[in-house]
Amino acid sequence: xxxxxxxxxxxxxxxxxxxxxxxxxxxxxxxxxxxxxxxxxxxxxxxxxxxxxxxxxxxxxxxxxxxxxxxxxxxxxxxxxxxxxxxxxxxxxxxxxxxxxxxxxxxxxxxxxxxxxxxxxxxxxxxxxxxxxxxxxxxxxxxxxxxxxxxxxxxxxxxxxxxxxxxxxxxxxxxxxxxxxxxxxxxxxxxxxxxxxxxxxxxxxxxxxxxxxxxxxxxxxx
Amino acid sequence: xxxxxxxxxxxxxxxxxxxxxxxxxxxxxxxxxxxxxxxxxxxxxxxxxxxxxxxxxxxxxxxxxxxxxxxxxxxxxxxxxxxxxxxxxxxxxxxxxxxxxxxxxxxxxxxxxxxxxxxxxxxxxxxxxxxxxxxxxxxxxxxxxxxxxxxxxxxxxxxxxxxxxxxxxxxxxxxxxxxxxxxxxxxxxxxxxxxxxxxxxxxxxxxxxxxxxxxxxxxxxx
DNA sequence: GCAAAAGTGTTATCCCTACACCCATGA
DNA sequence: TCATGGGTGTAGGGATAACACTTTTGC
Numbered sequence: 032x033x034x035x036x037x038x039x040x041x042x043x044x045x046x047x048x049x050x051x052x053x054x055x056x057x058x059x060x061x062x063x064x065x066x067x068x069x070x071x072x073x074x075x076x077x078x079x080x081x082x083x084x085x086x087x088x089x090x091x092x093x094x095x096x097x098x099x100x101x102x103x104x105x106x107x108x109x110x111x112x113x114x115x116x117x118x119x120x121x122x123x124x125x126x127x128x129x130x131x132x133x134x135x136x137x138x139x140x141x142x143x144x145x146x147x148x149x150x151x152x153x154x155x156x157x158x159x160x161x162x163x164x165x166x167x168x169x170x171x172x173x174x175x176x177x178x179x180x181x182x183x184x185x186x187x188x189x190x191x192x193x194x195x196x197x198x199x200x201x202x203x204x205x206x207x208x209x210x211x212x213x214x215x216x217x218x219x220x221x222x223x224x225x226x227x228x229x230x231x232x233x234x235x236x237x238x239x240x241x242x243x244x245x246x247x248x249x250x251x252x253x
Numbered sequence: 254x255x256x257x258x259x260x261x262x263x264x265x266x267x268x269x270x271x272x273x274x275x276x277x278x279x280x281x282x283x284x285x286x287x288x289x290x291x292x293x294x295x296x297x298x299x300x301x302x303x304x305x306x307x308x309x310x311x312x313x314x315x316x317x318x319x320x321x322x323x324x325x326x327x328x329x330x331x332x333x334x335x336x337x338x339x340x341x342x343x344x345x346x347x348x349x350x351x352x353x354x355x356x357x358x359x360x361x362x363x364x365x366x367x368x369x370x371x372x373x374x375x376x377x378x379x380x381x382x383x384x385x386x387x388x389x390x391x392x393x394x395x396x397x398x399x400x401x402x403x404x405x406x407x408x409x410x411x412x413x414x415x416x417x418x419x420x421x422x423x424x425x426x427x428x429x430x431x432x433x434x435x436x437x438x439x440x441x442x443x444x445x446x447x448x449x450x451x452x453x454x455x456x457x458x459x460x461x462x463x464x465x466x467x468x469x470x471x472x473x474x475x
Numbered sequence: 476g477c478a479a480a481a482g483t484g485t486t487a488t489c490c491c492t493a494c495a496c497c498c499a500t501g502a
Numbered sequence: 503t504c505a506t507g508g509g510t511g512t513a514g515g516g517a518t519a520a521c522a523c524t525t526t527t528g529c
Contacts, residue, residue, distance in 0.1 A: 209492075209493075209494080211493095211494085212491075212492065212493085216491090231500075231501090233500085233501080234500065234501040234502060235498095235499070235500055235501075236498060236499035236500055237499070237500070
């Protein structure tokens with residue numbers, strides 16, 4: 032026990048809610064716990080903060096180590112610290128949420144995870160710790176941000192059609208949108224541009240292909 | 254050094270940005286640091302988390318102990334954890350912001366604070382640690398919340414006139430508002446009601462006095 | 476009666492919503 | 503030629519923004 036302090040210190044972890052859109056559904060990434068507490072339960076990826084790394088670095092590292100995902104949009108969500116939230120010791124969890132385009136997912140199962148899998152947001156198993164509360168808050172935040180930011184673009188691949196983009200919005204908002212109004216609105220934001228290419232998949236008229244002008248930045252709109 | 258762990262643990266603190274409106278200005282509460290590091294600098298009230306208390310409890314306690322303020326609106330803001338943000342040891346700060354009606358301020362100077370004072374938001378001294386960043390983020394959040402919540406009511410005393418309420422909005426938004434439009438809008442929210450009394454201060458027509466229907470809850474509007 | 480803030484409606488503009496048909500392609 | 507999704511404009515309604523005068527009080 033080589034690390035000693037005059038006053039008790041809590042442990043600090045990060046946990047990450049990773050969203051993507053797969054099979055026309057909003058899905059989140061969970062890891063089956065290999066060890067106690069909550070052995071066999073599904074939980075968010077995450078882990079203990081290294082003493083010299085920044086909080087967001089920690090989230091990115093844990094995500095990479097436990098799931099193989101990197102280079103995704105990452106934003107701090109909230110910090111959870113109820114004294115009884117972990118039976119082992121006092122743990123403060125700084126939570127993040129991440130959005131990933133479904134075309135760049137490359138999962139792996141890592142040492143401390145018996146299994147890694149995507150679950151539809153509306154059909155998740157019972158989760159370890161207070162992770163159920165965390166995913167609900169992350170979902171709320173994501174949906175709220177649709178209204179005043181370009182966060183939805185983080186789900187898109189490098190290039191996409193307007194119909195594909197509209198489908199993403201429809202899944203996130205859980206409602207059908209009018210095609211003409213959606214196109215007028217999304218183009219009026221000035222955040223996407225035509226690539227000049229056409230997408231010719233399916234037995235129908237080819238669709239114009241767009242890209243996000245500034246794909247690494249989430250813009251505030253309105 | 255009786256508290257030992259197999260891995261290094263950071264310290265966890267809470268820091269609180271307290272806003273009020275005084276002298277027709279948005280002001281924040283700062284404490285002059287009595288000890289190193291940053292001795293003599295102004296800083297946010299805050300301090301170390303007790304091992305068995307909830308995060309928000311810690312913020313409320315530190316606020317009460319260091320400034321005498323209690324019973325105010327308190328909301329978690331963001332968690333700051335740059336490895337170099339405190340020269341003593343690794344410190345993770347879970348920050349909160351608080352809003353206080355100016356009529357219920359009762360300040361005190363406590364043991365570890367040489368001085369406590371209000372500063373106009375637009376005229377703050379150089380702050381200790383990364384507290385300058387924290388107050389800027391808190392201010393942004395406060396202004397953003399004006400648009401979709403009733404958070405501004407937290408600045409009001411139990412009863413108030415519509416002109417007083419309008420002045421608060423004008424100070425927070427830093428712009429003049431049209432009186433008729435403001436009144437139509439604020440009444441249409443259905444969140445305030447007439448007390449039946451009149452305010453007769455000044456050589457002019459008495460004003461109707463209102464109260465917030467649900468003063469302890471910040472409602473989401475729109 | 477005068478200064479000072481309270482109180483009150485209407486109109487124009489903009490934005491959002493609703494809505495239906497033709498086009499280009501592959502099979 | 504048929505099935506499939508791509509692509510386009512306009513009109514009505516609701517919300518927001520602009521704007522000025524009368525009322526009530528204290529001195």
